[in-house]
Amino acid sequence: xxxxxxxxxxxxxxxxxxxxxxxxxxxLVPFVGPYFHYAYTPDRVWTATSGRMWLxxxxxVVALVGxxxxxxxxxxxxxxxxxxxxxxxxxxxxxxxxIAGRWASLxxxxxxxxxxxxxxxxxxxxxxxxxxxIVFLAAxxxxxxxxxxxxxxxxxxxxxxxxxxxxVTRSRARVMPVKVFGGRSRxxxxxxxxxxxxx
Numbered sequence: 339x340x341x342x343x344x345x346x347x348x349x350x351x352x353x354x355x356x357x358x359x360x361x362x363x364x365x366l367v368p369f370v371g372p373y374f375h376y377a378y379t380p381d382r383v384w385t386a387t388s389g390r391m392w393l394x395x396x397x398x399v400v401a402l403v404g405x406x407x408x409x410x411x412x413x414x415x416x417x418x419x420x421x422x423x424x425x426x427x428x429x430x431x432x433x434x435x436x437i438a439g440r441w442a443s444l445x446x447x448x449x450x451x452x453x454x455x456x457x458x459x460x461x462x463x464x465x466x467x468x469x470x471x472i473v474f475l476a477a478x479x480x481x482x483x484x485x486x487x488x489x490x491x492x493x494x495x496x497x498x499x500x501x502x503x504x505x506v507t508r509s510r511a512r513v514m515p516v517k518v519f520g521g522r523s524r525x526x527x528x529x530x531x532x533x534x535x536x537x
Contacts, residue, residue: 343414345483350417353479354409357424358402360472364431365398367464368447376460379448389445393434394464401427401472408479421479428472435465 368390371377380387386395400423407420438444447464450457462468 344412345414345417346412349482350408350411350421350479353475353482354405354407354420356475357405357408357472357479359405360468360475361398361401361403361405361424361427363398364401364427364464364468364472365395368394371460371464375452376456376463377451378460378464379451381451387445387448389438389447392445393430393438393447397427397430397434397469400424400430404476408483414483417483418480421476421483425473425476425480428469428474428476430469431472432466432469 367376368378369384369386372381372383375381378390404420404422404424404427408417408424411417411420435447438446450460452460
């Protein structure tokens, strides 16, 4: 069973890479967005405020670290921890601004500087949409690392146990069918004993 805790690094490669890129985007866009008039106040490049640090840089760094752990981990519990970190960061991106607006001790992110359509794009690109995509990718990674694949179980069954000296022969992993629908099924014996109907 200990062998199923190890996973191939490719299992979380794409999810981890995308989580890292989104974390970098979330942490850097408040500082470089003003170059393109895509920003929240203050509309100045490389200006750090407490709102930017708490609501954008912190979750961006957490998503980056979580994605890195998912990307490089070959140990299932560590990869799950990285995916959970990224999911929490995405949730903070999505709802952190709402919480900060109603909690006086938390700084706010400012207000969007664009017009009505640009304001929507800024809200989606800085917070809500970014957080939803991060949570989605983290959930995909959680699903992939939570389920023990047939190949993982086969590798575990072929791994030599402590004290084994005989060589392990490779064989195909048997996949047992799982009954999905609860309908009535006939056994093979019943089907064979039924008289053939004549037409």
